[in-house]
Each structure stands twice: as C-alpha cells, then as structure tokens.
Amino acid sequence: MLVTILILTAILIIGFCIGLTTKQKKRRIIVGISLTLISIISYPVLVPILGEWKALEGVASLMVFNFILLLGGIITLIAGFFTKSFANQSKNI
Numbered sequence: 001m002l003v004t005i006l007i008l009t010a011i012l013i014i015g016f017c018i019g020l021t022t023k024q025k026k027r028r029i030i031v032g033i034s035l036t037l038i039s040i041i042s043y044p045v046l047v048p049i050l051g052e053w054k055a056l057e058g059v060a061s062l063m064v065f066n067f068i069l070l071l072g073g074i075i076t077l078i079a080g081f082f083t084k085s086f087a088n089q090s091k092n093i
Contacts (some may be wrong), residue, residue: 006065014072018079023086032077039069059073 001056017035020026050058 001005002050002058003061003064006061007068010065010068010072012071014076017072017076021076021080023083023085025080025085028076028080032073032075032080035073035076036072037064037067039073042066042069 014035017031018028021031043062046062047059050062054061
C-alpha cells in the first residue's frame with residue numbers, strides 16, 4: 001500500500017512540474033535539476049524514518065519513489081533543453 005501511494009505521489013509531482021513549466025525553458029531546466037537533487041538528497045534523510053516505521057517494505061518503497069523522482073527529473077531536464085522559449089505577448093501590444 002505504501003509503495004502505491006509513493007508511486008502516485010511521485011507521478012503527481014513530476015506531472016505538476018512538467019505541466020506548470022510549459023514553454024518556459026529556464027524554469028524547466030531548474031525544476032529538472034532540483035528534482036534530481038531532491039531525489040538524491042532525500043533518500044538518506046528519509047531512510048531512518050521509513051526504515052523504523054515499515055522496516056524493509058518502507059525502505060524498498062522509498063527506493064522506488066526516489067528512483068521515479070530521479071527519472072522524472074532527468075526527463076524534465078532533457079525536455080527543458082528541447083523546449084522553445086515562449087515569446088512574451090505583452091511586447092507585441
């Protein structure tokens with residue numbers, strides 16, 4: 001049950017990050033880097049909490065959650081490199 005909740009949470013985080021940064025190249029690159037760093041840094045911080053609470057199941061679920069966040073961060077970073085910057089429409093008025 002825990003792994004399902006964490007997978008859905010990771011997918012929602014990645015979806016919001018990609019959806020809210022449409023046509024914003026710099027922000028998408030920053031979000032991709034930050035998702036990657038958060039997935040790397042949060043694992044050693046959260047292992048004692050979930051390891052004590054749910055033992056091996058909690059640690060394995062956390063590994064899956066952080067791996068999905070890492071993949072999402074890398075995908076968002078790659079998508080940021082191929083995103084065209086949106087021209088500001090207020091300059092044309």
